[in-house]
Amino acid sequence: MSVSVGAAGGGSSAGGGSSARGGSSAGGARLARVKEPALVIAIVIAGLWILFNLISFAFAEAPLATLGRAFDGTWGTSYGIGQVLFKATPLVFTGYAFHIAQRAGLFNIGAEGQLALASLCGGAFAAWLPAGTPAPVALVLVLGVGAAVGAAVAAPPAVMRARLGVHEVISGIMMNRVVDVLVPFTLATVIGASSLRTADVAKGAALPRLDVVFGSLAGSAASFAFPLAVVLVVGLHFWLMRSRVGREMAWVGVNPQACRAEGVPVGRRLVLAMLLSGAFAGLGMSATVLGYKGYFEIGLGSGAGFAGIAVALLGRGNPAGIVAAAIFFGTLEQAGLAINARVPKEAMTVLEAFAIVFVSAAGRFARAGDAGGQSAGEGQSGGEGQSGGDGQSGGEGQSGGDGQSAGDGQSAGDGQSGEGAAQEDGAGQPHSRQGDGALKAGHIPGDGESAKEGAS
């Protein structure tokens, strides 16, 4: 049990792409890959349901009636569906933003501030654009400003982490607070807005509502920011998985020492991951400023940054998972509004907080002692890699890539490693796909060396 479940845990943290490659071996691992998220979801939903009942009873409402109201306000009507998508859109951005940093081993707690300042600056810039700016130009420019400002807010924690070793959480929290002070100050002093909001954005920069195409969503605030978010997430994910730089960012998160030994510029990759994360969080302004209000006001989009962390945890680093998790959280938020007359909408925020904890605890629980198991396995497989020697070194990487876990590599590794070497002719390229898998599975010390030997 612990072996196969461990495999699933490793697989999900490393992203589906490379683990699907190893089809020959791991039927059990594949089953566990399905089972583990299912178990997590079951635990989360059971916990939330109990809590929901308690809160509903506390306000003297029948839970089922409250649930019915919540459903009517969300998935029960096409308007509700549109609203859910609208609420989910910024979370897609901030959720994936958190994931970009997380795969490099960074904890970007600053999406809240990155999104806020990007919204303000993007909104102000969009309002400053001449009214006749054609839509594509205006959109690209405004999104560029949003992304640049988001990245700029992420820059101090990123550089301090890479250069000085300052932990990004404390500096990220400080940046959030700095932005909290800067936004009203900038709005009042620099931009000179009297009414705590920017002027309306230029027509070309505004994203149309989705009901232009899907008439049944009429009245809901869902805009083209949602498909934009999905396209950007998929595109960026593809780039991160396929490009050398993108992969190096993930390896740096697993084992910086090995990366340094391999000549990967660790500091630069860390900074890049954090800046990308900030930029992506900043793009979230498209959902609120461009797609919804058409201007920025203080507090617009607040909370999306922190909720993004939960979305990323629930989404397990998988683009589809993150979009689904964002929709789940969007549903909770919209449901809160739907029940607000009888049960305060904060009930749903309470559920969100518990969802974060449940997801986090259930993930650990389902992976059954993640840390301990992995470190024990690492030692064993490291030894294996060394004994395997030159001829097998490429194949060893392959076995890591297949199973994505220390435990799996240990049980199925040897037989497979031969295959891997034969198939891929892979001895030699430490930065090839196999290397990717090996690095992610935590095989670094042994494998990195053996791969190098193979290369020489």
Next chain:
Amino acid sequence: MSGVLSLTMVAETLRISAPYVCAAVGGIWAERSGIIQIGLEGVLLTSAFASVAAAHATGSAAVGLATGVMAGALLSLGHALLVERAKVHAIVSGIALNLLAFAATRLALRGLYDSASNSPGIEGFRFGPVGAGGVALLGRVLADPVTIAAIAVTAATPWLFRRTRFGLRVRAAGENPDALGAVGLSVTKIRCLALLVSGAACGLGGVHLAFDQHRFESGMSNGRGFIALAAVVVSGWRAGWAAVACLAFGVLEALQIVLQDELRSSRAGDLVQLLPYVATLVVLGFAAGRSRAPRGLGGGIAG
């Protein structure tokens, strides 16, 4: 400018700093034991609400004080259990804790008092001289049981860490949990106890906040937990220096109140609020590399 060097200024500084100091001491207890605690904000908020709810229900400020401190301790214990037993990442748990405290207190406000913004007023403690002068103000601040408790906790913390078996064990849990385990002590148990102390100390700050305003307001902690966290890091996880950092911030805030008229003309006064955060960033930058963070602190918060 005559207001700057007055007893009023001293009294205001003490009054304003107290919640920061309490939260910072709470943060030090948590992080010295090896558990990152970014949920101080949530603990402040929860204990503020609990104290007001209890004081309002019973009419007794002492019951309010006890309830607030207990609520803070329990919430903090919950954080410890999540981190130690359920293996939830301490930062994730802290974020959830802040979110929960913010939402749950609002939920309870609507449930108990049918209000979205604040609770009904409470009496709080009324000790010390009556009057408007600086002496009377200072007298009232110094006679306030919550402030006295806060000062006592702050003063006792370094002594407890240095001189008592429990304090030494807490530090061991933070510096070298393996060694603690090797001599047969439960790291989990010690961390849970440390987080109880942490929550109680931080809860004291929440009670102070609420009693000072004589009611609970939604989101009334207003970032104080984060400033306290900054003070913890800047101080190098030492209670005395953290208190000094908090007092320094209290002076700035008191200046804003005392000099309100002079500052109101220019919006630049708002930028003063940036100081604690920017100062923290700068200090972090300089302190990096020779950081004195507890070694066993999960993930290492300052390098």
